[in-house]
Structure formats: C-alpha cells, structure tokens
Amino acid sequence: MSKPRKQIHLAAHFPGVNNTTVWSDPRSGSHIEFGSFVRLAQTAERAKFDFFFLAEGLRLREQAGRIYDLDVVGRPDTFTVLAALAAVTDRLGLAGTINSTFNEPYEVARQFASLDHLSGGRAAWNVVTSWDAFTGENFRRGGFLAEQDRYSRATQFLQAATELFDSWPESRIPADPDRGLFVEDPRIGSFSHRDAHFDIAGRFTVPRGPQGRPVILQAGDSDGGREFAARTADAIFSRHGTLEAGQAFYSDVKRRLPAYGRTPEQLLVLPAATFALGDTDADAQEKAAVIRRQQISGQTALRLLEQLWNRDLSGYDPDGPLPEVDPDLGDAHIARGRASVRMHRDPLATAREWRERATAGNLSIRDLIIEVSGRQTFIGTAATVADRIDDLVQRDAADGFILVPHVTPDGLDEFADTVVPLLQERGVFRTEYTGETLREHLGLSVPAVSGAAR
Incomplete structure (x- = not known):
C-alpha cells in the first residue's frame, strides 16, 4: 500500500524590522499601522493558511552605536496586535513571539490564555530566549544568561505557564443550571511552582482555553534549542529549506521525541521560506536576482560584513574587495541586539572561506554578501514552486513552510492566488x-491537563 500524501502546512510571517523587506519597493507599506497587519492576515486567511506569525524584538538593534538602518520603525506590542487581529479574522491562527528571558510566567500565561479565549482557540506562542545584556538593559533584571541557563529558564518558564493554563480543570459542577449556579472546586486556579528560576504561588484568573493550551512554537537551531523543542514544542521554526539540510534537521528533531514520550506527529517542522514568482522560471530567476540586490544595498553589505569582522568597516568600498585585516575576536561590540556575530563559531575560518569564495568568483563585498546571506527558497513559476514545496514535504524535509514575503503587506497575494x-x-x-x-x-490534539496541575 502506498504511503498517504502528507498535508502541507503554511503560515504567513509578518517580519517587522529585518533585512528581508525591500523598503524601496512602492508596495512596501508601514510595519506599524494596523492596516498592514490586517491586509497580510486576511490574505493568509483567504488562502486558508494555518496561522499568521508575528515576530518581535524587545529593543532596536544598533551597529557602531547607531540604530541599525532597517530598524527605523520599531515593533508594536505583540499581544495588542494579535488581539486586534482576532476581531477581523475568523479561523486563522495567531502566533506571537514572546521572550522567556525578560518576562514572567504569570503575565505571559494570562495574556495567551486571554487571547485563546478571545480568538476562539487560535493562539500560538513562539517561545524565544535572549542572549545579550544589550536587550536586558531595558528591564529591571538586566544582564544576560549563558546558553544552558537560557534554555533552563525557558523550560521552567514554559512548565510554570503550563501549570497556570491547566489550573482550571473541568470541575464546574452544575447545581442549578437554570439559575446559573455552579458548585466550584476550591482548587480552581490554584497554583504553586518553585524551581531554580521561579518561586510563584497563587490563583490564576483565566479558565482553560478552547485549545487547552496555546500551540507552542520554538525557533532554536542549537542542540539546546532542538532538545527544548523536542521536549515542549508543537512546531519548530527552522531555517533549513533545502532537501539535504531539511531532511537532516527533520530527522534529528524527530528522533529526539521518544525520549519525552512523544511521537513524530506531535512536532511539526516548519522552515522559514522566501519566494520569487515569475511567468517563466527564467523570469523568476531574474526577479530573484533583482530582489537580492534591493535587499542588500552597499551600506547594508558593509553592516552585515561588520557583524562577522566585528570591526568598523564604514571606510571600505562595498564594490571593492574584502578587508585584508582579520576579524576582531574580542567581545562583540559592533552589532548589538543581533546574534549574527556569535553564530560564527570560528570567525577566522569563515573569513578565510569568504575570501576564497570572493577570489574564485571575482566578487566585491556586496556581491559576496548577496551570495552568502541567503536566497529566495522558492524561485520559479507557480507550478515550479508548488512542485518544490510538495516534494520537500513528501520527502520529509519539512511539514510545511512559514512564508516571508519580501514586500509587506501585499507580498503574499501572488502566492495565495497562484501557488x-x-x-x-x-x-x-x-x-x-x-x-x-x-x-x-495543525492536526494536533488538545493536551491533557498536566500532572502538576491536577
């Protein structure tokens, strides 16, 4: 018997500040006006997407002491936007990125439980951590946590939030339903959670939502992040969009699940994906090349190179060769609020590889950055892109994709109408x-009430 074809999951990503959006495109609109959020969300719902995914940052990024070029508009509060979108959509899931390093379990659980009720069961939480003291300066508890401590706190944060979500068991016993009277279980809302990070106890104010708990997303690619997702997440947001890399990531995170009593179906793998569509494949390739050059201006190329070199390179010509000087291996001081520098485990080796690549291809700084900083995941006609997406999902490189248009809010329309x-x-x-x-x-069941909450 042939294996049944997998159903594809799709989500729409509203990126906010980033180096994906082509701001020079006349179609590029505000990333803070509510109409932009409504436009993208309603397009996603019209196309029957699973959910709308909203990124968040807790501080504007800086480079060489100045606000990073692409962070000029900031980001509004996630819960405010998602709650408002709940009123102008009917079925679309509403996912938000909320930080576990600089927030508290009670507050976040109350907000997500409220959103789940207000939306009729459409809330999702992308659980992230922060590694830098730069972001921490915005909070009373400044500083930063080492990687293992970040994920330890995130694990306990989510465990505490789960206990809060589950603190209202199904225990309202009708005494006189005609008069609206109920016998209340005195345990309702009661919680107590103590560990190395939290010492909280009290009574939660929000009943268990339509989904039991919000859908949990996670976006870490490190070993700690993958383990955290295997233990706790319903979906993992990855950056692996090719067949080989996607299959390796997919296999790795799925193999971790049995250790936590989970099955492969209980964790979806959803890579981020960009796209360029054309009337022919050649037309789409040309369009993709134009988009990449629009995304990476000369100044943007220098800013991105500085994140590896950890030096001020403003005096260099972006249309000239790479610096002969090596990267500064000291503390990251050029890019603040970005993890890019620390993602390069060996800056000298990466710089050497980039120099070899630039020499072989006779590439300028800008040309090289365009080549190494990513491409559109899907390029071609609507038929080509549909074939590629289906192939990757059926061959277990992904369970679906979170689509990031290069223009917001109208950039999803062509995909919705053709692919x-x-x-x-x-x-x-x-x-x-x-x-x-x-x-x-997403094909996920409502989770049982956790043992700690019973």
Whole structure:
C-alpha cells in the first residue's frame, strides 16, 4: 500500500524590522499601522493558511552605536496586535513571539490564555530566549544568561505557564443550571511552582482555553534549542529549506521525541521560506536576482560584513574587495541586539572561506554578501514552486513552510492566488477550514491537563 500524501502546512510571517523587506519597493507599506497587519492576515486567511506569525524584538538593534538602518520603525506590542487581529479574522491562527528571558510566567500565561479565549482557540506562542545584556538593559533584571541557563529558564518558564493554563480543570459542577449556579472546586486556579528560576504561588484568573493550551512554537537551531523543542514544542521554526539540510534537521528533531514520550506527529517542522514568482522560471530567476540586490544595498553589505569582522568597516568600498585585516575576536561590540556575530563559531575560518569564495568568483563585498546571506527558497513559476514545496514535504524535509514575503503587506497575494490553488488541486492543501482552532488546523490534539496541575 502506498504511503498517504502528507498535508502541507503554511503560515504567513509578518517580519517587522529585518533585512528581508525591500523598503524601496512602492508596495512596501508601514510595519506599524494596523492596516498592514490586517491586509497580510486576511490574505493568509483567504488562502486558508494555518496561522499568521508575528515576530518581535524587545529593543532596536544598533551597529557602531547607531540604530541599525532597517530598524527605523520599531515593533508594536505583540499581544495588542494579535488581539486586534482576532476581531477581523475568523479561523486563522495567531502566533506571537514572546521572550522567556525578560518576562514572567504569570503575565505571559494570562495574556495567551486571554487571547485563546478571545480568538476562539487560535493562539500560538513562539517561545524565544535572549542572549545579550544589550536587550536586558531595558528591564529591571538586566544582564544576560549563558546558553544552558537560557534554555533552563525557558523550560521552567514554559512548565510554570503550563501549570497556570491547566489550573482550571473541568470541575464546574452544575447545581442549578437554570439559575446559573455552579458548585466550584476550591482548587480552581490554584497554583504553586518553585524551581531554580521561579518561586510563584497563587490563583490564576483565566479558565482553560478552547485549545487547552496555546500551540507552542520554538525557533532554536542549537542542540539546546532542538532538545527544548523536542521536549515542549508543537512546531519548530527552522531555517533549513533545502532537501539535504531539511531532511537532516527533520530527522534529528524527530528522533529526539521518544525520549519525552512523544511521537513524530506531535512536532511539526516548519522552515522559514522566501519566494520569487515569475511567468517563466527564467523570469523568476531574474526577479530573484533583482530582489537580492534591493535587499542588500552597499551600506547594508558593509553592516552585515561588520557583524562577522566585528570591526568598523564604514571606510571600505562595498564594490571593492574584502578587508585584508582579520576579524576582531574580542567581545562583540559592533552589532548589538543581533546574534549574527556569535553564530560564527570560528570567525577566522569563515573569513578565510569568504575570501576564497570572493577570489574564485571575482566578487566585491556586496556581491559576496548577496551570495552568502541567503536566497529566495522558492524561485520559479507557480507550478515550479508548488512542485518544490510538495516534494520537500513528501520527502520529509519539512511539514510545511512559514512564508516571508519580501514586500509587506501585499507580498503574499501572488502566492495565495497562484501557488495555493495548485497545491489544492494536488489534494495536499485544504480548500476550506475544517476545524475551528489552530490545533485542529495543525492536526494536533488538545493536551491533557498536566500532572502538576491536577
């Protein structure tokens, strides 16, 4: 018997400040006005996407002491935006990035539980950590945590939040339903959680939501991040969009699940993906090349190179060769609020590789940065892109994709109008929503009440 074809999951990413958006494009709108959020979310819902995904940052990034070029508009509060979107959408899931390093479990659990009720069961939480003291300066508890401590805190943060979500068991016993009277279990809302990071006890104010708990997303790629996702997440947001890298990541995170009593179906792998569509594959390739040069201006190329070199390179010509001087291996002081410098485990080796690549291809600084800083994941006609997405999902390189348009808020329209119908014709993507909640969209069951909350 042939293996049944997997259903593809799709989400729409509202990136906010980033180096993906082509700000020079006339279609590029505000990233803070509510109308932009509404436009992208309603397009995603029209195309029957699983959810809308909102990124968040807790501080504007800086480079060489100045606000980074692409951070000029900032980011509004996640919960405010998602709660407002709940009123102008009906079925679309609403996912937000909320930090576990500089927030508190009670407050975050109360906000997500409220959002889940207000949206009719469509809330999702992308649990992230922060590594830098720069972001911590915005909070009373400044400083930063080492990687193992960040994930330890995140694990306990999520455990505490889970106990809060589950602190309202199904224990309202009707005494006289006609008069609206109930016998209340005195345990309702009661919680007590103590560990190395938190010492909290009291009574939670929000009943268990339609989904039991919000869907949990996680975006870490380190070993600690993958283990955290295997233990706690419903979906993991990855950066591996090619077949080989995607299959390796997919296999790695799925193999970790049995250690936590979980099955492969309980964790979805959803890489981020960009796209460039054209009337022909050649046309799409040309469009993709134009988009990349729009995304990486000469000044942006220098800023991105500085994040590896950890030096002020403003005096260099972006259309000239790479610096002969080696990267500064001292503390990161050029880019603040970005993890890019620390993602290069061996800056000297990376610089050597980039020099060899630039020499072989006769590449300028800008040309090299365009080549190494990523490309559109899917390039081609609508049919080519639909084929590629379906192939990657069916071959277990992903369970679906979180799409990041290069123009917001209208950049998803072409994909929704051309690629989605082809996936629907193949029978691998829904033509209508069949469930009410995000868990139903994703094929996830409502979790049982945790043992600690019983």
